Amino acid sequence: MSGFSSLLENFKHTTELAAAAASSSSNVSSSASEAHKSRKRPHAEISDTHIFPTTPVARIYIACPANVETGGPEALHQLCHVINAGEYSYLDDEVSGRGASNRDEFGRSKQDPKRRRPIKAYMLYLRERGSSVEHVDASAARSPKYEKYHAPPAEELPGAAHDGSGSSLEYSSDLVIWPEVWTHLIDSLQCNEADGGKYQSAIWWLSVNNNKGRFTSRQFESRKDVLHLVQSAYARYYVRSKLGGSSYFLPNESSPSKYNAAAGRQPTNRVLMMTEFLPDASPSFSSSAEDKGDDSDVRDIDVVYNTAKGMHYTDEIIRRACGKKTKPELDGSIRGGGLRFSPIGKGEGGRERLSGEEVVALLRRAKVYVDFGPHPGMDRLPREAALAGCVVLTNREGAAAFDEDVPLPKELKFSSFEVEKIYSAIKDVCANLKRESAKLERYREWILGQEQRMKICVDRFIEMVATNR
Numbered sequence: 001m002s003g004f005s006s007l008l009e010n011f012k013h014t015t016e017l018a019a020a021a022a023s024s025s026s027n028v029s030s031s032a033s034e035a036h037k038s039r040k041r042p043h044a045e046i047s048d049t050h051i052f053p054t055t056p057v058a059r060i061y062i063a064c065p066a067n068v069e070t071g072g073p074e075a076l077h078q079l080c081h082v083i084n085a086g087e088y089s090y091l092d093d094e095v096s097g098r099g100a101s102n103r104d105e106f107g108r109s110k111q112d113p114k115r116r117r118p119i120k121a122y123m124l125y126l127r128e129r130g131s132s133v134e135h136v137d138a139s140a141a142r143s144p145k146y147e148k149y150h151a152p153p154a155e156e157l158p159g160a161a162h163d164g165s166g167s168s169l170e171y172s173s174d175l176v177i178w179p180e181v182w183t184h185l186i187d188s189l190q191c192n193e194a195d196g197g198k199y200q201s202a203i204w205w206l207s208v209n210n211n212k213g214r215f216t217s218r219q220f221e222s223r224k225d226v227l228h229l230v231q232s233a234y235a236r237y238y239v240r241s242k243l244g245g246s247s248y249f250l251p252n253e254s255s256p257s258k259y260n261a262a263a264g265r266q267p268t269n270r271v272l273m274m275t276e277f278l279p280d281a282s283p284s285f286s287s288s289a290e291d292k293g294d295d296s297d298v299r300d301i302d303v304v305y306n307t308a309k310g311m312h313y314t315d316e317i318i319r320r321a322c323g324k325k326t327k328p329e330l331d332g333s334i335r336g337g338g339l340r341f342s343p344i345g346k347g348e349g350g351r352e353r354l355s356g357e358e359v360v361a362l363l364r365r366a367k368v369y370v371d372f373g374p375h376p377g378m379d380r381l382p383r384e385a386a387l388a389g390c391v392v393l394t395n396r397e398g399a400a401a402f403d404e405d406v407p408l409p410k411e412l413k414f415s416s417f418e419v420e421k422i423y424s425a426i427k428d429v430c431a432n433l434k435r436e437s438a439k440l441e442r443y444r445e446w447i448l449g450q451e452q453r454m455k456i457c458v459d460r461f462i463e464m465v466a467t468n469r
Contacts, residue, residue, distance in 0.1 A: 050225035057465040058173035066141035075276035080151035083121035122154035159191040172197035183215035202227040205235035209376035229274035232378040234399035277450035304366040309373025363388035375400040
């Protein structure tokens with residue numbers, strides 16, 4: 001009996017310990033639950049640790065400056081258009097029942113079209129207010145120029161569509177794409193309520209230089225939740241170098257990596273190409289035939305240039321051709337040495353912006369377009385000039401250093417600024433325009449194919465953020 005009594009006492013003691021442990025666990029669980037309910041996410045909170053999202057994207061918001069008509073906002077509207085025109089879809093777990101099996105009794109993947117919902121893209125017009133932004137109604141933010149695109153304005157901010165049912169996912173199915181000039185604002189729209197999950201973030205690097213270092217080296221290292229879309233090979237090189245090398249991308253970047261949730265790995269490719277296109281080069285948005293520059297009789301301007309880029313170099317070329325004392329005419333053009341130079345602009349010094357139509361009309365009158373500026377991205381003007389029939393001369397700075405971005409014949413790209421060499425090239429082109437213009441045919445064909453390449457880029461992007469998750 002003594003042995004039995006000892007066992008009984010041990011059993012009672014063990015039972016009491018188990019009951020105490022259960023009570024303690026219950027209290028901790030209850031406290032954690034209350035803390036979760038009462039927790040509020042501070043506005044624009046930036047966590048120290050970030051993981052790449054695995055939630056399939058259903059809604060894409062493209063952040064765009066309100067009331068701005070430049071190449072950047074146009075590209076943002078193009079992205080919205082191509083996504084919506086592609087009629088992409090995602091598997092809606094809320095419809096099918098979260099956690100339900102996606103396999104039949106034979107282990108085959110179920111393909112139920114009723115469980116697929118369209119992926120929709122919206123333009124999110126914003127106005128920067130210090131360290132935050134405000135949502136601007138489309139009626140006061142959208143230029144009529146962009147009405148041609150299938151790019152509906154967002155009526156609500158990301159996260160507003162959630163029903164507050166309390167998803168356990170860290171990230172919601174909303175993705176916000178930020179232009180590179182707004183990387184300092186990528187957390188500015190996060191909800192105060194944690195129940196719906198944070199929206200996902202991507203940066204579209206339409207340029208490198210215009211970011212001005214706002215997205216810091218530390219953020220490149222820590223923000224593993226951010227997907228980087230790059231408009232140019234120059235931007236791809238920049239982003240990859242900041243991410244720290246080959247561990248962040250695949251040798252063959254044309255195949256987006258699939259997140260391996262079971263292994264807990266980060267995707268090996270957070271950098272995807274995302275090009276854009278010229279509307280005038282698009283079969284969808286322009287029916288006009290392009291002037292190939294064969295008729296030099298209608299080209300009364302020898303050289304056109306951008307007054308906002310590399311003017312100290314352009315001024316030196318003008319002084320070499322026209323002399324130091326030559327004064328501009330009423331329209332801003334300068335004549336001398338048998339050449340006529342004209343700024344792409346109006347007003348004194350050509351500093352006032354021309355409309356897109358006025359720019360194209362001016363380019364169609366010119367023989368040569370020179371661009372010795374910094375080339376922060378795959379700029380539009382060299383492409384527009386080539387399509388208008390100009391022969392394009394550039395340096396090798398920024399994106400122009402990459403033949404993938406500016407695929408001109410090597411004799412038309414100058415590694416160093418040698419005014420005599422450039423002046424001689426201009427004279428030769430003007431004297432032999434038909435011969436020199438023919439050298440740009442492959443460049444023009446490449447420009448005309450950019451819309452199709454953008455569709456391919458969007459296909460890969462959707463695979464990354466929706467299909468492969």
